[in-house]
Amino acid sequence: MISVTSTSSSDSRTVLQILKDSNQKPISQCEKGFCGECRLKLKKGTVDYINDPIGFTRKGEILPCICKPVGDIEVEVTCI
Structure with missing residues (x-):
């Protein structure tokens, strides 16, 4: 389990970018929401989508x- 905190309300980084900036290496490919390769389980909190997700996700x-x-x-992060 990994906690993610944006540094401020004006932080424009995605969850994926914050993880990478924290030396995590989550699995990802297209980084545009199409493939679904990077999907993670959200255990706590909420997120705002920049674009509507196209890649497959399950509840949670x-x-x-x-x-x-x-x-x-x-x-919950799966790293390479």
């Missing part, structure tokens, strides 16, 4: 490449 999953955290969130 997010596409971190196209969403930003709303405050603190907790995600």
Whole structure:
């Protein structure tokens, strides 16, 4: 489980970028919300999508490449 915190309300980074900036190496490919390869389980908190997700997600999953955290969130990350 990894906690993700945006540094400020004006932080424009996606959840995926915040993870990468924190030296995590989550699995990802297109980084545009199409493939669904980067999907993660959102364990706590909420996110706002920048674009409507096209990639497949199940209930409780997010596409971190196209969403930003709303405050603190907790995600289950699969790293490479």
